[in-house]
Amino acid sequence: MKWHVKNFNELTNMELYTLLKERTAVFVVEQNCPYLEVDGKDTESYHLFAEKEGEVVAYLRILPPGVSYPEASLGRILVKKEWRGQGLAEELVSRGIDYLKKELNEEVIKIQAQNYLRTFYQSFGFQSISKVYLEDNIPHIDMLLKGDRLETK
Structure with missing residues (x-):
């Protein structure tokens, strides 16, 4: 397995196509x-x-501050169906937090999580900052990770 972090202009046409296909x-x-x-x-x-x-x-997707929220954010988090249950989600989120902390020097991360994944994100130190609400007919919750809790697993 090979991991990549690229900004938009570094993605090849085929990488961009594949990422958008999987997200869709x-x-x-x-x-x-x-x-x-x-x-x-x-x-x-x-x-x-x-x-x-x-x-x-x-x-x-790693979003710098000001793109979705005043804070930095992680979004469009996915593991392809056939690969779920193998610890990839934990590694993926840990790598995303790490990148924001070490490469972009961010101290606060905000996410919009599907509510059924609340416990998963709490395991990284995220805390709920909103009530549950519907987004596209799916229950969501806003969560924040900041300061001393910004340590990856």
Whole structure:
């Protein structure tokens, strides 16, 4: 398995196509949630992904402060269905937090999490900062990781 972090301009056409395809497969098709997946934030983001034999198996988007929120953020977090349950999600999120902390010197990270994953994100130190609300008919919660809790597993 090979891990990559690239800004938008470093992605090859094929990498970008594959990342968008996998995001659409999970967030639009699998979750039966029609929405504009390509939201204009990719060009200002970093893209962290794992690939094995040319197949993207895990992905998340790293958003600097000011792109989605005043704080830095992680989003579009996914592990391809066939690869779930193997610890990739934990490694993916840890790598995303690490990148924000060590490469971008960020001390606060905000996420918009699906509520059923609240405990998963709490295991990294994220704390709920909102009540549960519906986003695209899926229960979500806003969560924040900051300061001394910004240590990866």
